[in-house]
Amino acid sequence: MVNVDERFMEVSMGPQHPSTHGVLRLLVRTDGEVLTAARPYIGYLHRALEKIAERVTYPQFTPFTDRLDYLASMNCNLAYAMTVEKLLNIEIPRRAQIIRVIMAELNRISSHLIAFGSFSSDMGAFTPFLFGIREREFINDLFEMTCGSRLTYNYIRIGGVSKDLPEGFIDKAKEFLDYFPGKLKEYNELLSYNAIFIKRLANIAVITPEDALDYGVTGPNLRASGIKWDLRREEPYLIYNELDFDIPIGRGEMGTVGDAWDRYMMRIYEMEQSTKIVKQCLDMLAPGDYTAKVPKVLKPPAGEVYVRAENPRGELGFYLISDGSTKPYRLKIRAPSFANLSILPKLAKGVMIADLIAIIGSLDIILPEIDR
Amino acid sequence: MGILEDRLPDNILFTTVDKFLNWSKKNSLWYMLFATACCGIELMQTGASRYDLDRFGSVFRATPRQSDLMIVAGTITHKMADRVKRLYDQMPSPKYVIAMGSCANTGGPFYKDSYSVLKGVDKIIPVDVYVPGCPPKPEALIEGIIKLQQKIMQEKNLVKK
């Protein structure tokens, strides 16, 4: 006789679901409306990028890094380029470094806009999503002017960038940066300090600092738990050590330190800081080379490196083993969302199903990065 | 005497039943949000403020049972392919499929070396319109939808089979 537990119901929040930020399957076990367990199943977007890396040459792999985290394409390109440049030991010209910082920070703003928009649409508010996309279209225009593409840029290459900034870029960017802080104020008035929004998010899914370090959580999620750690400040790359910007951390303004509202608010604060950084960089631009001299056939010396960069979602790391030939021997991609999602089973005990959506939205994961 | 007496000018409209049914079908294509990867963001941006899909009568639905168009946007892997077929079967007819982006057309940049990518979604479901691009610009997707509308206008609904 089979012992069937009648109280618990197992529901599969399947791969196609409007609020799971991609093809993620969650097997949740519910006792009425309250969850007792939530298990993520991933792999629905596993495209074998690491195997492809062993079969194409180093420059040919750059477009594939775009598709890793397509909302922060420039940052992924940057981390890969930095990894190969570490092996090659070449010096990047100053103008290329400043252009890289401008692109990386603009992409941080546009990635956080989508995070903000899709999170609010998960919570039931559809207008902020349209506002976020409206702002993002301006940034898309800037990028399209520079490299021709709106989403997967393939702009930051090994040795520098692929093309110089076009005429009119600086003026258009300054126009956008003057217009944007007013919009951030609008978002705060519309959504961030809205009583219903706060009630839905405060004190939900608190990540303690010890748990965050244990599970490998990085990025705004780690900073929301109170740990002041940002790779741009601690291990500065490019010209971040010359720039003036703050690192916001969660202070538990509306509830506990490290709850979902803190994680959401981190992204709003970071957008402010990124605006500051881009303004400083636009003033620092001086004529120069936009790329270093890189040989046509790239053959880095044999060796192993691990290089990491601060992506909008966390720390993206590339572990590269080279055997001296034109193709990598092993390229391991350490994706931030992989570790961020692994804490979900722990956070999801004892919450309601609606809170589960809030938790996934506040962690801001993106599936292609997890599945590679 | 009716309600329309003084409203319409003195005209009589002739049309065929086919044209009328097709016209109503093509102007209210409700699409299902099926976005797996990068093309999904372009799909979302096409439906949002600047390139508005709402003016074509298309709104997004979360479930296949309420939609008549499935825009497959993104890479389909072998693990996901069963689920795509299942979702397609759940849609009520008449149903249409647009394969958006290189990955859904033929496997995309992952065609040569990947062991886990399905080389084109037409291996498991029938596709009506292919939209190339990686990712296609919103204008390209809108052109794809217009081509689908033209295809719908040529359908014959009342032919005895």
Place this chain on the structure above:
Amino acid sequence: MEPKGIYDILSKTFGSKIKQFLENTFPPTIIVESSAIVDVCKFLKNEEGLNFTSLMCLSGVDLKDQGKMAVVYHLFSITHRHKIALKVEVDRNEPHVPTVEGVWATANWYEREAYDLFGIIFDGHSDLRRILMPDDWEGYPMRKDYVYPKKYHTWDV
């Protein structure tokens, strides 16, 4: 602390289980015997002055020409800001490595991925099953001698 200093402390504590120190990788690598990896990791996490709080990355590597499989751990300390890499090499035909899930909870998913793609068995793991490939997939795709299958279910691969 300098990586050489960490290597000296480990050699003193664990003796012959610490095999080699490779200086020219970034960060420098210490090769450890596979049976001692859990104790070494616990020591590195808890010892004052070392405090390796985070496991940044755990990767499997297929060294086919040497007949071995390797697991590489990249560790980092937030309090002291130093990094180190550990490498464990095992036989390619029977790859068994003890799990470090008890030391850092994040190792759970990384080890499942190494099992899924390389076939490395982590002894003591709580839930070792496939994570990225479909459950009924045969073979370990990231191995250097992997042959792509012709068909999966009813369609071509």
